[in-house]
Amino acid sequence: xKTQPTALATVLLxxxxxxxxxxxxxxxxxxNSEPEIIEVKxxxxxxxxxxxxxxxxxxxxxxxxxxxxxxTGEILExxxxxxxxxxxxxxxxxQYFLRGFNLxxxxxxxxxxxxxxxxxxxxxxxxxxxxxxxxxPEFIQEIEYKKGPYxxxxxxxxxxxxxxxxxxxxxxxxxxxxxxGRDNYRxxxxxxxxxxxxxxxxxxxxxxTGDGNWSDINEDLNKTNGIVKFKSELFDGDFxxxxxxxxxxxxxxxxxxxxxxxxxxxxxxxxxxxxxGGKSHRYSISSEWRNQHWQVSAYAIDYxxxxxxxxxxxxxxxxxxxxxxxxxxxxxxxxxxxxxxNGELFGKEVEHQIGLELRYDDIDEVALYKTSSQRRxxxxxxxxxxxxxxxxFWQSDIDITDKLRSSIGLRYxxxxxxxxSSIAKNHYEVDLTDNSGKASDDKLSFKFNLSYAIDQHVxxxxxxxxxxxxxxxxxxxxxxxxxxxxxxxxxxxxVGSLGYEVGLRSFWQDQFNLSLVLWxxxxxxxxxxxxxxxxxxPSGASKRQGLELTSYYYFDHHWTLDLEYSISxxxxxxxxxxxNLIPGTIDKVVQLGLSGQWDNGLFGSLRMRYFGKRxxxxxxxxxxxxxKVTNFRMGYRTSxxxxxxxxxxxxxxxxxxxxYYYESQLKGEAQPVADYHYHPLAPRSFRIVxxxxx
Numbered sequence: 239x240k241t242q243p244t245a246l247a248t249v250l251l252x253x254x255x256x257x258x259x260x261x262x263x264x265x266x267x268x269x270n271s272e273p274e275i276i277e278v279k280x281x282x283x284x285x286x287x288x289x290x291x292x293x294x295x296x297x298x299x300x301x302x303x304x305x306x307x308x309x310t311g312e313i314l315e316x317x318x319x320x321x322x323x324x325x326x327x328x329x330x331x332x333q334y335f336l337r338g339f340n341l342x343x344x345x346x347x348x349x350x351x352x353x354x355x356x357x358x359x360x361x362x363x364x365x366x367x368x369x370x371x372x373x374x375p376e377f378i379q380e381i382e383y384k385k386g387p388y389x390x391x392x393x394x395x396x397x398x399x400x401x402x403x404x405x406x407x408x409x410x411x412x413x414x415x416x417x418x419g420r421d422n423y424r425x426x427x428x429x430x431x432x433x434x435x436x437x438x439x440x441x442x443x444x445x446x447t448g449d450g451n452w453s454d455i456n457e458d459l460n461k462t463n464g465i466v467k468f469k470s471e472l473f474d475g476d477f478x479x480x481x482x483x484x485x486x487x488x489x490x491x492x493x494x495x496x497x498x499x500x501x502x503x504x505x506x507x508x509x510x511x512x513x514x515g516g517k518s519h520r521y522s523i524s525s526e527w528r529n530q531h532w533q534v535s536a537y538a539i540d541y542x543x544x545x546x547x548x549x550x551x552x553x554x555x556x557x558x559x560x561x562x563x564x565x566x567x568x569x570x571x572x573x574x575x576x577x578x579x580n581g582e583l584f585g586k587e588v589e590h591q592i593g594l595e596l597r598y599d600d601i602d603e604v605a606l607y608k609t610s611s612q613r614r615x616x617x618x619x620x621x622x623x624x625x626x627x628x629x630x631f632w633q634s635d636i637d638i639t640d641k642l643r644s645s646i647g648l649r650y651x652x653x654x655x656x657x658x659s660s661i662a663k664n665h666y667e668v669d670l671t672d673n674s675g676k677a678s679d680d681k682l683s684f685k686f687n688l689s690y691a692i693d694q695h696v697x698x699x700x701x702x703x704x705x706x707x708x709x710x711x712x713x714x715x716x717x718x719x720x721x722x723x724x725x726x727x728x729x730x731x732x733v734g735s736l737g738y739e740v741g742l743r744s745f746w747q748d749q750f751n752l753s754l755v756l757w758x759x760x761x762x763x764x765x766x767x768x769x770x771x772x773x774x775x776p777s778g779a780s781k782r783q784g785l786e787l788t789s790y791y792y793f794d795h796h797w798t799l800d801l802e803y804s805i806s807x808x809x810x811x812x813x814x815x816x817x818n819l820i821p822g823t824i825d826k827v828v829q830l831g832l833s834g835q836w837d838n839g840l841f842g843s844l845r846m847r848y849f850g851k852r853x854x855x856x857x858x859x860x861x862x863x864x865x866k867v868t869n870f871r872m873g874y875r876t877s878x879x880x881x882x883x884x885x886x887x888x889x890x891x892x893x894x895x896x897x898y899y900y901e902s903q904l905k906g907e908a909q910p911v912a913d914y915h916y917h918p919l920a921p922r923s924f925r926i927v928x929x930x931x932x
Contacts, residue, residue, distance in 0.1 A: 284745040290635065290645040290687040292699045292741025292753045293385035293399070293786070299406075302375055304833050304843045306871040306884040308920060311370045314349075317383045317401060318753075318788040319804035319827050321849050323895040325917040327490030328450065328459050329516055330545065331369035333896055335849065337385065337398045337759065338782040338806030340822030344368030345765045346707055346735075348392055348400035352480065353535040353574050354524050355597065357395045360623050360711040362566030362604045363545050365765055366395045372484035372520045374463050376413065376429060377442045379406045385786075386757060387705025387737045390631040390647030390685050391576075391593065397705045397735040397759060407469050407478065408438060411931045419884075419925035423448040437470025451921055452491040453507045461486040475529030480522075487517035492547055495902055496914040503904070506892070506918050510904065511548040511561060513611045518543040531578055539570040546612055553903035553910045555608075563607040563614065572597040587637045595629035603663050604712070606720070617666035619720040621673075623711045624656040633685070641692075647685035647703075653731055654678045655711040668720070675715035679731035681706050695746050702738040707765070709733060709776060729776050733763040751790040758783040760811070764820065779811040780820060796836055802829040810856070819853040822898075826850035826864075842872040854899035854914070862897035867919055873927075882927040890922040 283296055297316045307313065311332035312322045321335040334341040341347050344366040349356040351373065361367035384392065385399035392400045409431045417425035424447045431440040442465045450457025462485050469478040491509050498504050524537035548561040576593035601623040608615045633647035659673035683704040691697045713729040739757035744750070764777045784806030791799045808823040826849065833843040848866045868889050873882035894916040901910040 283751075284748075286695065286697045286743055286745050287691055289697075289743065290643075290689065290699075291384075291386065291388050291701045291739070292743050292755045293388075293701070293739065293757070295383055295753075295788075297381040297383070299376075299379055302378060302381075304835075304841060304871065305831075305845065306843065306869040306886060306925075307375065308869070308886050310373050310375060313370065313373065313375050313378065313381070313403075314401060315829070315847070316381060317385075317399075318802040318829070319385075319786055320347075321824065321827055321847070323917075325493045325896040325898075326547065327457060327488040327492075327515060328448070329371060329461065329486045329488035329518065330490065331363075331367055331371075334368070335824045335827070337757065337786075337804070338784055338808035338820075338823050338825075339398045340820075340824070340852070341398065342366070342765065344395060346395055346397040346761075348395040350400070350402040352403075352405055352524060353526060354522060354537045354539065355394075355570075355572070358541070358566065358568075358570075359394070359599055359625055359708055360601060360604060362543060362564040362606070365710045366707065367566075369518065369520070369543075371461060371486055371518070372463060372482060373403065374427070374429075374442050374444050374465060376415075376427060377405050377465055379404050385755075386701060386703065386739060386759070387683070387735055388647075388685050388687055388701040388703035388739075390633040390649045390683075391591075393595065393629045393631075393649060393651050393683075393706070394627070395707050397707060397737065397761060405465070405467065405480065406440060407467075407476075409440060413929055413931055415927055415929040417925055417927045419448075420923040421449040421451050423923075423925060434468065435470070437468055440467045440469070441465060450489075450491065451507065451923065452509065453505050455489050455491050455509055455512050457489050457491070459486070459488045461488075472527060473529075475527050475532070477525070477527045479525040482520070482522045482524075484518075484520045486519070487515070489513075489515040490547065491917075492549065493896065493898060493915040493917045495551075495904065495911075496916065497911065498904060507921070510551050511559065514546045514548055514561065515612070516543065516545040518545075533576045533578075534574070536573040537571070540568075541570060542567045546609055549900075549915075550902045550910075552905050552907070553901065556903070556905075558610045558615065561609045561611070562618070563609045563612075565603055565605040565607065566601070567603040568599055568601040570597070570599050583634075583636065589635040591631075591633045591635075593629075593631045595627075595631075597627045597629075599623070599625040601625070603661075605663065607666070614664075614666070617663075617668045619659070619670060620661040620663050620666065620668045621712055622658040622661055625711050626654045627708075628652050641690055643689045643691075645685070645687040649683040649685070650680065651683070651706070651732070652678070652680040653708060655714050655731060657711055657715045659712070659715075670718060670720060672718050673712065673716050673720075677711070677714035677728070677731055679714075681732045681734060683734075696742065696744045699741040699743065700739075701741075703736075705735040705737060706732050707735070709765075713776070730763065733761065733776070735759060735761045749792045751792075753786075753788045755786045756784075757786065764810070777810070778813060780808065781811045782806055782808045782823075796834050798831075798833045800829075800831045800833075803827070813856065817856040819856050819858045821854050821856065822852055824849045824852050839875045840873070841875060842870075844868070844870050852897065854897060860899050860914075862894065862914075862916075865891075865893035865895070865919065867891050867893065878931055880927075880929045880931070882929070884925040884927070885922065886925070887919055887922045891919055893919050895919050 323333045331343040358367040415427040426445045429442040444463040446461040464483045467480040522539040526535040543566045545564045550560045605620040606618040631649040655677045659670040685703040687701045737759040741755035744752045786804040808820045810818040828848040831845040835841040852862045870885045903910045
């Protein structure tokens with residue numbers, strides 16, 4: 239039976255994946271100044287005959303490390319067709335785009351670190367909020383991505399796809415790094431490991447500070463990350479336990495109105511309200527045990543966020559302004575059990591997988607406060623929420639013939655919501671008893687994949703699957719608007735989706751890796767960003783379709799060229815053609831990269847990212863401009879040292895990271911004005927990284 243790259247079987251697959259990278263190891267003789275060539279997993283991997291769709295793949299640490307990253311979240315841009323931007327401060331979750339989705343902060347893209355979910359349900363800023371600032375990129379061993387809802391192992395938020403980041407279980411190199419850059423950018427990193435009893439103790443510490451590149455705000459970013467992981471053998475299996483801690487605080491430069499720049503009130507890197515910002519922490523402990531058949535994991539997370547923003551300025555309150563604070567404080571608990579067994583069915587090889595997923599969000603406070611200069615003036619809404627979910631999945635992969643394979647999956651999810659809306663917190667009390675209540679829902683999802691190998695180099699795929707995303711628990715019991723007092727109707731707790739695609743994958747002579755996909759996705763309801771409140775709300779059903787081309791060409795063991803191209807069309811399914819466009823959706827994404835590594839220790843990477851214009855209104859009369867940015871990295875590495883220089887936004891593009899169109903009111907304006915609001919790309923900047931390996 240061919241091993242599939244699933245959550246349970248990836249440990250088996252990973253030993254067969256390889257690409258070349260120059261990486262010094264801790265076992266190198268210190269007298270030898272030549273780096274060692276070792277084998278690592280990644281895109282230089284033949285998935286013909288093992289993948290169940292054309293829309294999944296693996297990314298190695300070697301491929302992550304050669305890319306210049308402006309922000310931590312851009313680690314996900316290694317996924318073909320995925321764009322990562324920002325409309326606020328560095329410490330806030332990024333904005334994600336994929337397959338015609340403006341995913342906001344993660345509404346239809348599920349993200350995991352090891353077996354812990356990153357997406358936050360019923361979050362203070364937005365449903366599915368995915369903050370990756372607790373990640374240390376150098377500690378990620380690989381990223382497994384799956385686009386589309388065709389995989390039984392993935393449930394909530396996975397309509398557009400999912401990504402699982404697996405952290406290192408051993409370190410090929412121990413590292414001490416110092417990064418320096420423009421605007422007092424400072425980053426310090428230590429990674430190390432020790433033999434401890436019968437196991438290995440790994441740890442990483444990151445400290446990151448910076449002023450940002452804004453004209454009237456000192457971003458004053460302060461971020462600290464720590465990871466400690468212990469791994470050993472236990473009961474004929476591999477056991478690990480990991481503790482992670484993240485603390486961050488920052489001042490923000492939010493999106494700005496175009497008219498303020500045109501009038502000379504601010505410059506392109508200015509702000510209307512210089513007192514916005516945020517702070518967040520995430521502490522977690524997780525464990526995992528796995529052997530040939532079983533994988534068992536559990537986790538506990540303590541999380542909080544305070545995010546202060548002002549998107550409409552003086553529209554609601556001409557005197558004190560519209561600044562508000564969004565708060566989220568919770569503990570999150572979960573466990574996963576999966577079992578895999580190979581067998582036969584009618585004489586054909588079959589791989590069965592079954593699994594159970596449990597998650598409980600104990601949300602002590604999810605709230606919205608009225609503020610001015612970060613001082614609380616009153617509470618708009620304060621809730622406590624308890625949210626449970628149970629997921630069961632089954633998948634069977636069958637070798638029908640030597641060339642024809644199928645994968646059939648079934649998933650069942652059940653959710654329970656308990657919302658308390660008459661709460662007193664921090665000397666504030668809001669009585670919205672009518673919005674309190676309980677709700678529940680369940681969803682049965684079917685998945686089917688079929689693949690046919692033309693030969694050992696080319697394979698064809700067809701996939702269809704049902705998916706879903708959960709809605710904010712507060713929306714499932716709401717009857718009264720917290721601000722206006724208007725009557726509201728509860729939303730559906732779970733929103734279904736249906737996706738299908740056909741694709742091709744080719745891997746030729748260890749040099750050329752290609753995938754081509756035609757896909758379509760239908761959602762029962764959208765989640766749309768609302769600029770005047772900085773929140774999301776559900777809307778009508780939608781349809782998306784598109785094409786994705788991903789190709790990598792390895793000239794030799796020195797040079798690699800990659801091209802990723804995607805085009806999509808996104809519309810509301812029930813609206814007339816004159817008003818059926820989905821605001822914020824990208825129609826084209828192109829990523830082009832050239833990277834090189836040489837035996838003398840030199841390495842480099844040049845990358846260009848382009849994403850096309852986006853409709854900002856349903857009628858398509860107002861659109862954003864396209865955006866393009868180019869980044870460059872060059873470095874030299876020996877067995878003991880490396881020196882890396884990054885030039886971010888090499889061409890100093892004046893394009894935008896994000897664009898919106900909505901009403902706002904500046905101080906002195908008599909009434910609200912509908913206008914473009916945008917966040918510019920960060921200007922050209924330079925960074926130097928010095929690393930010592932030991």
